[in-house]
Amino acid sequence: MPASREDGGPLPAPAIAANGLRKSYGDKTVLDGVDLAVPSGTVFALLGPNGAGKTTAVKILSTLVRPDAGRVGVGGHDLATQPQLVRAAIGVTGQFSAVDGLITGTENMLLMADLHHLPKAEGRRVAAELLARFDLTEAAGKPASTYSGGMKRRLDIAMTLVGNPRIIFLDEPTTGLDPRSRHGMWQIIRELVADGTTVFLTTQYLEEADELADRIAVLHNGVIAAEGTAEELKRLVPGGHVRLRFTDPAAYRAAARALPEAARDDDALTLAAPSDGSQRALRSVLDRLDAAGAEADELTVHTPDLDDVFFALTGNPAVPARTAPAGAASVEENAR
Structure with missing residues (x-):
């Protein structure tokens, strides 16, 4: 199947x-x-x-x-x-x-056509079509070294x-x-x-x-x-969060009580709630805001970029296996 x-x-x-x-x-x-x-x-x-x-x-x-x-x-x-x-x-x-820089673009293409045993006419046709496709027709007669x-x-x-x-x-x-x-x-x-x-x-x-x-x-x-x-x-490494911005101080305080784990910025009236960026995690944040009667004026989801993932996977073997996506191998599983 x-x-x-x-x-x-x-x-x-x-x-x-x-x-x-x-x-x-x-x-x-x-x-x-x-x-x-x-x-x-x-x-x-x-x-x-x-x-x-x-x-x-x-x-x-x-x-x-x-x-x-x-x-x-x-x-x-x-x-x-x-x-x-x-x-x-x-x-x-x-x-x-x-x-080969000593021969022209066309000659490089025809050489490949010969290596693939294409008939002469077909080789010339394929070479011309590909040179045109890659915007090289004008330069085709010049040495590739140029x-x-x-x-x-x-x-x-x-x-x-x-x-x-x-x-x-x-x-x-x-x-x-x-x-x-x-x-x-x-x-x-x-x-x-x-x-x-x-x-x-x-x-x-x-x-x-x-x-x-x-x-x-x-x-x-x-x-x-x-x-x-x-x-x-990107969900493999920590640091992902949902950023919530408020203009109403009362709504901000209600949201902070509903999301006690969120990092607070009382001056900017923003909260950063930890999240792996998944739909389930976002829904949990929104449900808790609804239950508290707090509505954010702006919501953005921030996830680590591939730089963070690369350095975590190749330089920090402590990335937890439970954060790996379905079907993905974790660092711990592959350490041997």
Whole structure:
């Protein structure tokens, strides 16, 4: 029976599934029993500090490195027994550009078309279409060494798409880009997913994961410290609260009596009631205000951002397991 979403519809079949993934280099364990499930047509972001094993995970999932243990399926194919079928289903854009700066943008594209054994006419057509899609037509006849960082990254992804992959691995694709180029890359990724492509993204930019990812996993010390949506992960760490502002001092005092755990600012007539940001927690605050006959003039929900989550999960193993979202692994569960 297929899994179901909260709205009752079936979940997309996993484009990538890994169970018990392990990899060591000498006495250094890089991946220590990693489980991953990436639904088709989504963006999955893998976060982690330098040396956490993000690039190793990408290399394994894209057939570049063999795991020491574990089972992996990519695009419905077994990584161990069907690597060629996996390679036919994927595209990879690494941390370092695969663009050859000595030849033109068009020549880079045609080289990829040859590697994919496309007929000459089809290769030229695909190259022209992708160069136009990535706004590189005007620069197509110039050596790639003359391109800006953002243009090289766009060409890199265009080259990745020559084989029409269903799954794309983007290993820190916006590293070194200026903010404008980074936002342009985000739009490209959104368009790829809108067309049904699955994107496996590694990044050190937490804002990038927050903006793009349907699900996020935090890799630390070779294990998945936590996984969930951005909002679920933000509830993992303390500091969330509901901020209530009043203009009526009497209503403020009534609310303070109803919410004794709330931090008070008597000068500003505001209360900050601890909350994990969930609908249930918000409803509890509102019910207690209603029972006290106190109406706030302004209500805002504040949750920790992904920076807070990242530092808590990778630098503070005391995050309580009970705060983890359903289906997410906590730091305590993975400590071993």
